Amino acid sequence: MAQVETFDILVFGGGKAGKTLAIEQAKAGKRVAVIEAGLIGGSCINIACIPSKALIRSAEVAHATRRASEFGTQAENIRTSLDLVRNRTASVVAEMVAFNQTGFDASGFELVIGWGRFVSPKTIAVETGNGVRTLMGDKVFINLGTTAAVPDVPGLAAADPITHVEALQLGDMPTHLLVLGGGYIGMELGQAFRRLGADVTIIEHGTRLAPREDEDVSAALLGVLQDEGVNVALNCAGTAVAGKSGQAVSITTADGRIFEGSHLLVAAGRRPRTGGIGLDLAGVELDGRGFVKVDNLLRTTAQDVWAMGEVAGTPMFTHASLDDYRVVSGQLKGGDRTTDGRMIPYCVFIDPEFARVGLNESEARSRNLEYRIARLPMDVVPRARTLSQRKGFMKTLVAKDTDRILGFGMLGVNAGEVMSVVQMAMLGDLPFTVLRDGIFAHPTISEGLNMLFANVR
Numbered sequence: 001m002a003q004v005e006t007f008d009i010l011v012f013g014g015g016k017a018g019k020t021l022a023i024e025q026a027k028a029g030k031r032v033a034v035i036e037a038g039l040i041g042g043s044c045i046n047i048a049c050i051p052s053k054a055l056i057r058s059a060e061v062a063h064a065t066r067r068a069s070e071f072g073t074q075a076e077n078i079r080t081s082l083d084l085v086r087n088r089t090a091s092v093v094a095e096m097v098a099f100n101q102t103g104f105d106a107s108g109f110e111l112v113i114g115w116g117r118f119v120s121p122k123t124i125a126v127e128t129g130n131g132v133r134t135l136m137g138d139k140v141f142i143n144l145g146t147t148a149a150v151p152d153v154p155g156l157a158a159a160d161p162i163t164h165v166e167a168l169q170l171g172d173m174p175t176h177l178l179v180l181g182g183g184y185i186g187m188e189l190g191q192a193f194r195r196l197g198a199d200v201t202i203i204e205h206g207t208r209l210a211p212r213e214d215e216d217v218s219a220a221l222l223g224v225l226q227d228e229g230v231n232v233a234l235n236c237a238g239t240a241v242a243g244k245s246g247q248a249v250s251i252t253t254a255d256g257r258i259f260e261g262s263h264l265l266v267a268a269g270r271r272p273r274t275g276g277i278g279l280d281l282a283g284v285e286l287d288g289r290g291f292v293k294v295d296n297l298l299r300t301t302a303q304d305v306w307a308m309g310e311v312a313g314t315p316m317f318t319h320a321s322l323d324d325y326r327v328v329s330g331q332l333k334g335g336d337r338t339t340d341g342r343m344i345p346y347c348v349f350i351d352p353e354f355a356r357v358g359l360n361e362s363e364a365r366s367r368n369l370e371y372r373i374a375r376l377p378m379d380v381v382p383r384a385r386t387l388s389q390r391k392g393f394m395k396t397l398v399a400k401d402t403d404r405i406l407g408f409g410m411l412g413v414n415a416g417e418v419m420s421v422v423q424m425a426m427l428g429d430l431p432f433t434v435l436r437d438g439i440f441a442h443p444t445i446s447e448g449l450n451m452l453f454a455n456v457r
């Protein structure tokens, strides 16, 4: 074995949790190395959240421009260049990568670029551009993320489907984008490509979109997509794929339908990056789904080895990975934070956004919780009218016998921001009456919370 270099802290994979921990620990004077295959700053800023939201913004502008005459402005010969969209997306990413790099450099941790794999407990061999380096950590933190799952449908892999990675870098507009999977990525990118000018068909094998949400939410999400001309085929299991993505490709479904398109995007969930990296040699066990097995402190089955973020089965959001950093950092600094009972909000960045925090109706029912429910159509919120963004609704659950807010969901303009207002009330354990009776600036979307909570009986 090559000479072993030793560190206090070894971070394997530079995702949100890992890079944040590395910066903190290096600044605290520890000798820290981060092993990263090549994405400076991790998935979020390079190939996931940030480029997808940049592309979605371009799509919003295209959509608003097409609606310009509604607002009194004539816009003619509207055309979108996917090449220019890609360049803008790339420049947003490049700026964030540079910003991350500056933070890394300032902290003093060593970034080791290359593919890593465990060769023995707490020891990782990294194939760098200059040969193999072997690094050992007193404490090791795994933060390797996930990759797109390619379902076992005959012909699918051979069709060279694109994933979110390639979809966010396309320079030529697909004439017809087939999307396998109607989850977060399918809905967000499906709507965006439709707005940018492609025909889009989403093929989803579930009976409804967003099955974790209440049925009224699933139905409303479907309506939003269909209103814009996205073709959504539900209850539709692909049985065979023929052709090549980028040329001509088709999916045959169990009920005998054939969907034809120019490109095929797989957005059918994720698989953890735990294969072929020697986790067995490190004593790190996996759960039944292939994610790293961890306890509520994110400790793995190996002594002094933790796992954080998606690879540890944490909900697949950047802010959840960031909270994993807090859980782990607490153990290094003497805190007592765990992953138990975390309130993790989320937002689907279709337009209008869907955001949720806390429980929805089906979750409350499955926990036998008694609740009061209130709804408000976005149509009655004055700001939604001035914006001509009247689609959607707000919905909240309040405990039956106390005034505690159990959950909030919203499909509507600025839903993510409005949700944060309710989340603050929940974190502060404030009664719902605070949002019912508080003075909100007029006309804001959050002002709708007065009306929503006034509807709680």
Ligand SMILES: Cc1cc2nc3c(=O)[nH]c(=O)nc-3n(C[C@H](O)[C@H](O)[C@H](O)COP(=O)(O)OP(=O)(O)OC[C@H]3O[C@@H](n4cnc5c(N)ncnc54)[C@H](O)[C@@H]3O)c2cc1C
Pocket (backbone or CB within 6 Å): 012, 013, 014, 015, 016, 017, 018, 035, 036, 037, 038, 039, 041, 042, 043, 044, 045, 047, 048, 049, 050, 052, 053, 114, 115, 116, 117, 143, 144, 145, 146, 164, 185, 273, 277, 308, 309, 310, 311, 315, 316, 317, 318, 319, 320, 321, 349
């Ligand atoms: C298209 C898309 C859009 C998304 N949008 C959002 C959003 O809007 N909001 C949100 O909260 N979340 C979003 N997510 C989820 C979010 O990107 C992740 O949950 C988040 O990035 C956290 O990832 P992580 O910390 O687990 O690891 P990652 O950021 O995935 O980091 C893992 C790192 O490990 C490296 N690596 C893996 N294997 C090796 C190896 N063997 N050797 C060396 N390095 C290795 C990888 O290169 C990678 O940089 C989106 C995801 C996708 C795919």
Ligand SMILES: NC(=O)c1ccc[n+]([C@@H]2O[C@H](COP(=O)([O-])OP(=O)(O)OC[C@H]3O[C@@H](n4cnc5c(N)ncnc54)[C@H](O)[C@@H]3O)[C@@H](O)[C@H]2O)c1
Pocket (backbone or CB within 6 Å): 151, 153, 180, 181, 182, 183, 184, 185, 186, 188, 203, 204, 205, 206, 210, 236, 237, 238, 267, 268, 269, 270, 315, 316, 317, 346, 347, 348, 349
């Ligand atoms: N806004 C955000 O925060 C955001 C955005 C994008 C992704 N993400 C994260 O990334 C994760 C992965 O996103 P995703 O969209 O790949 O997964 P997902 O789990 O959200 O959705 C996958 C969908 O594909 C369907 N599916 C699976 N196999 C199929 C098949 N063979 N045929 C047809 N449909 C099939 C599933 O029923 C499901 O609806 C999300 O769960 C989310 O946590 C978050």
